[in-house]
Amino acid sequence: MVEEQLFDEEVAAPANPIESLLRMDRIPHIWCPGCGIGTTVNCFIRALQTSGLNLDKVAVVSGIGCTGRVAGYLDLDSFHTTHGRAIPFATGLKLANPELKVVVYSGDGDLTAIGGNHFIHAARRNVDMTVILVNNMIYGMTGGQVAPTTPLNATASTTPHGNFEQTFNLPFLAESCGAVYVARWTASHVRHLTKSIKEALGKKGFSFVEILAPCPTLFSRRNKLGDGLDQMEYYQEHAEIRHGADTKTVGMDFQS
Amino acid sequence: MATADPIGVLTGAHFIDGDHACSEGAIAAGCRFVAGYPITPSTEVVERIAERFPFVGGVFIQMEDEIASSIAIQGAAWAGKKTMTVTSGPGFSLMMEHIGLAAMTETPLVLVDVQRAGPSTGLPTMPAQGDMMQARWGSHGDYGIIALCPNSPQECFDLTIKAFNLAEQYRVPVLFMMDECVGHMIERVVIPSADKIEVTPRRMHTGSKEEYLAFAPKADLVPDMVKAGDGYHMHVTGLTHDEKGYPNMTVGTQARLVRRLVDKIKLNAEKIVDYREDGVEGADIVVVTYGITSRTALPAIEQARSEGLKVGHLRLVVAWPFPEKRIRELSSKVKAFVVPELNFGQMTLEVERCAAGRANTVCVPHAGGTVHNPKDIYEAIRDSVKGAK
Numbered sequence: 001m002v003e004e005q006l007f008d009e010e011v012a013a014p015a016n017p018i019e020s021l022l023r024m025d026r027i028p029h030i031w032c033p034g035c036g037i038g039t040t041v042n043c044f045i046r047a048l049q050t051s052g053l054n055l056d057k058v059a060v061v062s063g064i065g066c067t068g069r070v071a072g073y074l075d076l077d078s079f080h081t082t083h084g085r086a087i088p089f090a091t092g093l094k095l096a097n098p099e100l101k102v103v104v105y106s107g108d109g110d111l112t113a114i115g116g117n118h119f120i121h122a123a124r125r126n127v128d129m130t131v132i133l134v135n136n137m138i139y140g141m142t143g144g145q146v147a148p149t150t151p152l153n154a155t156a157s158t159t160p161h162g163n164f165e166q167t168f169n170l171p172f173l174a175e176s177c178g179a180v181y182v183a184r185w186t187a188s189h190v191r192h193l194t195k196s197i198k199e200a201l202g203k204k205g206f207s208f209v210e211i212l213a214p215c216p217t218l219f220s221r222r223n224k225l226g227d228g229l230d231q232m233e234y235y236q237e238h239a240e241i242r243h244g245a246d247t248k249t250v251g252m253d254f255q256s
Numbered sequence: 257m258a259t260a261d262p263i264g265v266l267t268g269a270h271f272i273d274g275d276h277a278c279s280e281g282a283i284a285a286g287c288r289f290v291a292g293y294p295i296t297p298s299t300e301v302v303e304r305i306a307e308r309f310p311f312v313g314g315v316f317i318q319m320e321d322e323i324a325s326s327i328a329i330q331g332a333a334w335a336g337k338k339t340m341t342v343t344s345g346p347g348f349s350l351m352m353e354h355i356g357l358a359a360m361t362e363t364p365l366v367l368v369d370v371q372r373a374g375p376s377t378g379l380p381t382m383p384a385q386g387d388m389m390q391a392r393w394g395s396h397g398d399y400g401i402i403a404l405c406p407n408s409p410q411e412c413f414d415l416t417i418k419a420f421n422l423a424e425q426y427r428v429p430v431l432f433m434m435d436e437c438v439g440h441m442i443e444r445v446v447i448p449s450a451d452k453i454e455v456t457p458r459r460m461h462t463g464s465k466e467e468y469l470a471f472a473p474k475a476d477l478v479p480d481m482v483k484a485g486d487g488y489h490m491h492v493t494g495l496t497h498d499e500k501g502y503p504n505m506t507v508g509t510q511a512r513l514v515r516r517l518v519d520k521i522k523l524n525a526e527k528i529v530d531y532r533e534d535g536v537e538g539a540d541i542v543v544v545t546y547g548i549t550s551r552t553a554l555p556a557i558e559q560a561r562s563e564g565l566k567v568g569h570l571r572l573v574v575a576w577p578f579p580e581k582r583i584r585e586l587s588s589k590v591k592a593f594v595v596p597e598l599n600f601g602q603m604t605l606e607v608e609r610c611a612a613g614r615a616n617t618v619c620v621p622h623a624g625g626t627v628h629n630p631k632d633i634y635e636a637i638r639d640s641v642k643g644a645k
Binding site for chain 1: 288289291315317319320321323324325327328329330331332333334335336337339353354357483484485486487488489490491492493494495502503
C-alpha cells in the first residue's frame with residue numbers, strides 16, 4: 001500500500017502549477033539561464049489563476065524582443081505583433097470587444113523607445129488595459145544595445161564608452177500621462193509582484209506594472225555585475241518598498 | 257448570399273464627393289471599426305465615419321499616428337470586426353510594415369490611400385498616382401496583395417464594398433487606391449437598398465476547438481478564422497509560423513508559408529482581376545488607364561478615333577493582381593499600348609512586362625499636381641504606332 005502511494009504519478013510527478021496556462025508544446029523557452037522574464041511569467045500566471053477572470057476572455061499582446069516572446073508561451077488568446085506596436089494593437093482589440101481583458105506584456109525598449117509614443121497616448125486616453133513591462137535595461141534579443149532605460153554610465157554594445165543619456169523614470173512617465181495604477185517591482189519580489197499584477201488586472205483603466213529583471217548575458221556581464229543570482233541578491237538588498245511614493249522621486253541610478 | 261445590414265445603408269440618390277462615398281461604402285459593407293490619423297486629401301473619409309459611426313454601432317478612434325492606426329485595426333479585426341484605415345502618401349509610407357503584418361497573419365482589412373503628389377510632403381492637396389508600385393511591393397518580403405482603383409464617387413461607394421468583400425474572401429489587406437481628384441470630385445451617387453448589396457461574411461471556423469488549426473488552408477489556399485474571446489486560445493505572430501500559428505523558423509516552413517501567401521492571390525487572380533474594355537476588339541492601339549486618368553484619356557481617345565485611328569480603352573478596376581493574361585493576349589493583336597499615369601511610369605512597367613516586346617508600350621508620364629492635358633495623351637496615341645512592329 002505504501003509503495004503504491006509512493007509511485008502514484010500524482011505524487012511522483014506533480015504537474016507544475018502554472019502548466020495549465022502555458023503552451024507546453026512550446027517549452028523549453030528561449031530565455032537564458034538567470035534571465036528574469038520566466039519568473040515574471042510565473043507571477044503573471046499565478047495572478048491570473050487567482051484573479052477570478054474568465055481566462056477565455058483574457059488576451060495577451062506582445063511586441064518584439066525577449067519579453068515580446070511571452071505571448072507565444074501563454075495558453076491564452078495571444079498576439080505577437082510588430083516592434084513597439086503592441087499597445088495600439090491592444091487598443092483596437094479592446095475597443096472592438098470591451099468584454100476582453102487585454103494585457104500588454106513586453107520589454108522596456110519595445111514599449112518605451114520605438115513604442116514610447118503609443119505608451120503615453122494609451123495612458124493619456126486611459127485605455128482599459130494592463131501593461132506589464134519587463135525592464136532589463138538593455139535590448140537583449142539583439143545583443144545588448146543601449147535603451148532609454150539603460151542607466152547613466154552603464155556600457156552597452158552601442159555605448160561602449162558609457163551611456164551619457166538620461167534614463168527614463170517609467171512610473172513617473174506612466175503616472176504623469178494618466179495611468180490609474182502604477183507599480184514597480186523586481187523579479188526577486190515574487191509574492192509582492194504576483195499580488196501587484198492581480199491588483200493591476202482588477203483596475204479599470206490603464207494600469208502599469210514595471211518589473212526590473214536581470215539580463216545576465218548582455219547587461220550584467222558586460223557591466224561586471226555578476227550573474228542572475230547576484231542581480232537578484234542586489235535587488236533584495238537594495239530595493240526599498242515605498243507604497244504611495246511620489247513617482248518623481250523613484251528614478252534609478254547605475255547600481256555599481 | 258449575405259446582404260448588407262440596413263442600419264448602415266443610406267438608400268437613395270446623393271450628391272457627395274468620393275471620400276464621403278467611400279465612408280458610406282465602408283458602412284454598407286459592414287465595417288464597424290476605423291482607426292485613422294487624418295491627412296489631406298483623405299480627411300473627409302474619417303470625418304464622415306466619426307459623424308456616422310455612433311448611429312450604426314461602430315467605433316472610430318483617431319490614433320496618434322498612421323503606424324498606430326494601421327495596427328489598431330488589426331487588433332479590432334482579430335476581435336471580429338470588419339476594419340479600415342484611411343491615409344494619403346506620407347501616412348501610406350508609414351503603414352508599410354503593417355501591410356506586411358496583415359499579409360503574414362492573414363488579417364482581413366481595407367486600407368484607403370487617397371493619393372497625392374510626392375515624394376515626401378509634396379503637394380498635399382493635389383492629385384497623383386505615385387503609390388501604385390508601393391501598393392504592390394511596399395512592405396518587405398513576398399506576399400500577394402489586392403488593390404482597387406475607383407474613378408468616380410459612385411465607384412468609391414461600390415468598390416469600397418467590393419474591397420471589404422475581397423479582404424474577407426482572401427484574408428488579405430485590400431488597398432483602395434483613390435486619388436485626390438476622385439476623392440474630392442462631387443457627383444451623383446446612388447446607394448441601393450440593403451437587400452441589393454452583397455456582403456461577404458468573415459470565413460469563420462465552424463468545427464470543434466480541438467481540430468482547429470489556425471493557418472491550415474482550405475482548397476482556395478485561405479484558412480478559416482476565429483476571434484479573440486471565443487476560447488480558442490489562438491496564437492498569431494508575424495514570425496514565420498506553422499499551421500498551428502506557432503513560430504517555426506525553418507527554411508521549409510518559410511517556403512510553405514510564403515509560397516501560399518503569394519499563391520492564394522496568384523492562383524485566384526483570374527477571379528479577382530477586374531477591368532473594363534471599350535473598343536478593344538480590332539484595335540491597333542489600346543490605352544490602359546486607371547483612376548482619374550481613365551477620365552482624362554476619354555477626349556484623347558475620342559479625337560484619335562475621329563481621325564480614323566483604331567483605339568481601344570482598357571481601364572483597370574483592380575490594379576493588383578494585374579490582368580497579365582488579358583494584356584498578353586492583346587499584345588499579339590495590337591500595335592501599341594499607351595499608358596497615361598500621374599507618375600513617371602509605374603503600371604506602364606507591368607504593361608511592358610506582359611507585352612514582352614510584342615507591342616510597343618508608351619507611357620504618358622505626369623509628375624502630378626493636376627491631371628493630364630488630354631492633348632498630351634492624344635499625341636502619345638497618335639505617335640505610338642510610329643516605329644511599331
